[in-house]
Amino acid sequence: MTIHVAAAHAPPRAARAYQDRILPAVSRTFALTIPQLDARLRTVIANAYLLCRIADTIEDEQSLPADVKQQFHDRFTRVVGSTEDPASFARDLAPLLNGSTLPAERDLVEHAPQIIEITDSFNLPQREALARCIRTMCTGMPSFEREASTAGLADMREMDRYCYYVAGIVGQTLTELFCEYSPRIAEQREAMSELDVSFGQGLQMTNILKDFWEDRDRGVCWLPRDLFARAGVDLQTIRRGSVPAAFGHAYAQLIGIAHSHLRNALNYTLLIPEKEVGIRRFCLIAVGLAMRTLGSILAKPDFTAGVQVKVSRQVVKKVVIVTHLFAGYSRVLRGWFARLADGLPLQALADDWGGLLPAPHSAWPRSDACGPAQAATSK
Secondary structure, eight states, rough: OOOSSOOOOOOOHHHHHHHHHHHHHHHHHHHHGGGGGGGHHHHHHHHHHHHHHHHHHHHOOTSSSSSHHHHHHHHHHHHHTSSOHHHOOOOOOOOGGOOSSHHHHHHHHOOOOOOOHTTTTSOOHHHHHHHHHHHHHHHHHHHHHHOTTTTTTSHHHHHHHHHIIIIHHHHHHHHHHHHOOOOHHHHTHHHHHHHHHHHHHHHHHHHHHHHHHHHTTTOOOOOOOOHHHTTTHHHHHTTTTOHHHHHHHHHHHHHHHHHHHHHHHHHHHHHEEEEHHHHHHHHHHHHHHHHHHHHHHHOOOOHHHHHHHHOOOOHHHHHHHHHHTTTTTTHHHHHHHHHHHTTTTOOOOOTTTTSSSSGGGSOOOOOOGGOHHHHHHOO
């Protein structure tokens, strides 16, 4: 039975005010990029991010047993799909977030009904895109999180699949929202659909590479262990202060793969009409910061904490200035990206990138006809 009926309308003012207030408390990066968007897109993409953050909060709470996490993932999927009461969901989950959850994240869960009020204000294509994103994330992400260890993922194919469930699906969702927003962008849907998963993976791989030591401290590793094993490195036994040179060499290969994905991210962005400078800035800031982060990691292979390779405020300011000045000039942006890429390794993606189907561009599900359950079991 449908609990809350959604129809396109203006979001309640109080809910909108809360969404605007909580966004910078849970993400500095998205608080920087989302305001670049036109108001019509800004609200829906901020809402999409906050929905994904609630899903992440469920998974990241270390005090919750795996079966309880799965119950709340299932319930949240129903909440976003309009078949469960968001107030009951929030009332049941929030008191349990007393371990690793940050206060702002708990506050977000407590205010899930307000976030869903905004979700309910969107039109049908937007709501369907958000529901599909959360359904895919809440189905695929837990299957990796529950098996995670410091041993790493089996291979690059598994890393690709993990990145899809936590970021590639977000790239797909952006394509749906951008195309719904603009008929001119929709003309590029097919080409954008060949690149959007890669866009998400480039950003996610950059975060994984930056956060290796912090992830390891909490008992997980998202790197492909076979790549490091071929270099003679055991991910389970590596320790700060005794990192072998071979680790840096293997890391450089992953930097090269992330670089390839970020090149796809640039091409994805340049498919958007030049006059849509807000959308371009939203994408370009993320891409530029990721490229600078990869450069920092390459320059300091012996780093022992993400903060050591995090880009500085000055770098952030420079990236923002460039994107504001030149977002509408594709040729200039290609030159800018080339300068960011100078000195970075570049590794071509495997022919079967994606690992689910032979052709990488058709490897990822885009509808319930080939949904997350099928994707999760295909190898």
